[in-house]
Amino acid sequence: MNKNKILSILSNLGRSLMMPIAALSAAGIFLGLSSALKRPEIIELLPFLGNEYVFYAVSMIGSVSGVVFTLIPALFAISIALGLAKTDKETAAFAGFVGYYTFLVSASILVKSGFIAVDNLRVASILGVETIDMGAVAGILTGLIVASLHNKYHNIKFPDAIAFYGGKRFVTIVVIVVMALVGQIMPFVWGPVSNAINLLGELITSAGQFGVFIFGFLERLLIPTGLHHILNSVFRTTSIGGVLDGVEGALNIFLQNIGQVDMSVLAPYTRFLAQGKFPFMIFGLPAAGLAIYQTTPEDKKSRVKALLIAAVAASFVSGITEPIEFAFMFIAPPLFLFHSIMGGLSFMLVSMAGVVIGNTGGGLIDLVIWGVMQPGSNWFRVILIGIPFAFIYYYTFKWYFTKKGIVIESTDEELEYIDSPEVNEISSDTKSLNIVKGLGGFDNIVSVDNCISRLRVDINDSSLVDESLLKSTGAMGIIKQSDKHVHVVYGPAIESVAIGVKKIIKENN
Template structure:
């Protein structure tokens, strides 16, 4: 599994240069529109600019992959460019020009080497009299030396390597519709592990070749498509019916099979996911909704994706995308497509097929898709995303557990010290649709299109040296706003701010590490003080002081040190209810004036001692405003 984690890092790194492709597609589209209106010279400028960027793809991969392999280090990116510049200069003096053109594969090799050198040597300190060559300069120096050596190696193997790549490309092309079907199935399966970019890189940038009128050579289904190859697009066209029609149909099936009381929130969440899939081709929020609940449905989905690609290939449909197979790419690139309009009726058929299969399966096998079981329901993240980030960090094991924080479009790609510290339940409650552990500390958390924003906010908070205290749920049950407590003193926050719980089980556990400052004689309430001086009051039920301790059993005593999840008090829920008392249990910070900011988890079902429910940041001076 360590190898899988390393492949994940490479897969993420390969994505960096792909950011330029949507811009290339838009520039080509603008050039096409200008030509339609008679602005031929301006159209030529735009198309030449786009093709110029395509020619520079190997250099962009050298820099982009180095960035991805080095946590976005500019020194690594520069080193990657230096490497491929050296390669071009040295190899062009030995080999004929038709062999010397750098390829995307060569760019990836130099990018990987630059990233690896940076990670190994950028922090090395030399003796003071030699330190001028240390740090970033040492990275550049080693990269130059190794690039010369690698270039001479390429001189020996490049002609044979080019032949091997061409043979592989021809063999894949020779597979015809079966090859396209196989690509569609494997592509879908690799999405689960975040490794699909490795396969895409092979097909999009290396399979097939095309020489334009100027003599420039382009390789790969995607690059050839945008370079004007009339035979390119076979490995992309079949994805449009799936992302634009089939997966939005799955979202509609999930909505229609949800419970009536949960349907409004499910509808809001999955109409957004359906729109995202249709417009932009981002599918993970929908796919992860059934991946873990019904893996066999995902296998069916993968096979149907292959079938869609086989059908479009057999019909001679050619279309392409710069980002993903959504409606935006469909429209922008339609001028380059062949029989592109046929994708619409095919998509409608696949949409109806998916809708029928998924509704039947959800009903027949009682699949717990979102909205059928309340705990699986995703909340709307847009409104309080900033407030969730501290809780996300806590659910990932805290600041000290995070080694590396990266993100692609739909998922956080992390490296942690201890995977066992990750709280999957808390992450799902905070909006994650999937958590994947790849081994070696490599973890992916799928948050959909918010992932990059979450990454940025996480990095900001991790760089701050602020005092932060995190609390877990003290009870098994449901968390509710403090304002909903049926007691004016708590609801108006006269005691302090916080949250409340409706318990399912008569056990109160410590929400935070600290010492027991006070236990009320009636044992219905307990106060804990943390090492930071935060005072937490836990009050079991409302009007329960009148029970004079009946139905309560204290497990700890004043002065005891406690840790999160440690049992504090047992209480008899049936007895308390019988006496007409409410079981709503507030958890408040009584010295709230010391708190600079609050982050509260969504109000839903929680697990005692496990679910992260509250994160607070103290004023820097330790005192209130």
């Protein structure tokens, strides 16, 4: 397997993990609000929250939101199978859940048989099954196996007498068989694997604040590849991110214990979460945006201004940084390296300051819900760190752009219309058609998916990609992961872009 193919698989895996992580983030907001509104200090400030009906409603929202976090392995199994499947994705998603549950039951049978010592294994009730608890790893493993089986067998054909069991139906059959075997094997191998994962987590923890710096540095540096999603998911959902009372993963620990324990107990885990992002997302990158605008020639400021306002707002409010990062990433690589180093410092300094703010965002919404509204979070220290960050980013970007004479070209110019009558008969959505054309045309596109900020496209030939045409549609950056895989960054508007492109492709088939 060559390097490009491995990178493509990892990129697709990172994209697949974003689906459940996005769900966790959304559920986390409601859980955070519920936790904050039940605090005695908040109820004293807002007495109506003490009303039994209001309190019941708030508690119900918190309990329902919290359930999502107990389903992480199942969500991973479904989303990875869905994301890595090349076609018939709905079949793969169904098989993902069937495979995960089969694994749980199979492992449970072995655990209860007495044929294996379970003293060194954690046994828990998962989806009503008393079985070994491998946490998110079980879901990830299941998703990878199911996706591989699905891609290999979803088109299999049998003789007429048993043709009914071919194709999509055979996927579920083979998944049940394989995952039943995996369930029999994993109890024997999980002990050493679990110990190795825990050891890695201990090594990172023993590195202290330097380990936090390395995490923050890599979390930013991997942005162009999309592999930062994998790094985040590992720390958020496995024992590498920490273990507390049997709960694994920094995000799991924080969200399942917020409001239940003193905030200081959660500090070793939140250092890998949203708190490390605030200084550069709320302060640093907006200041960089101002510097970029001020160094732009007067005749181009009006168009660049619109681009920067949207990009800065995404970073400041919701913690989506790719729009502003991709504005300078390729035209000023040293600045992106500087930004990655500042990301590491941001995580480290906030941790050293004793800040305790969780969740996954990093924008103003998370700061308010998980910081300002949570007593003991020390959220104000983020501002003390963030203000110097703003000045450092501003003067560094202004100096570099001025010295190099760099100018960001706006991508919101008039769209270049496709003049092919045959194509225009398909749809009036010119932007989507231009994106398709920019990707090399319908015949060059194998599949299209998206994550939180970018299109992720499997193609036949990357040399046919027209970057200038894609940028004319609003793309903020184009990353050729390999000869067969391309990322096109659109920022917060990605959902509508992806829907339009998929619609156009479907109409053309």
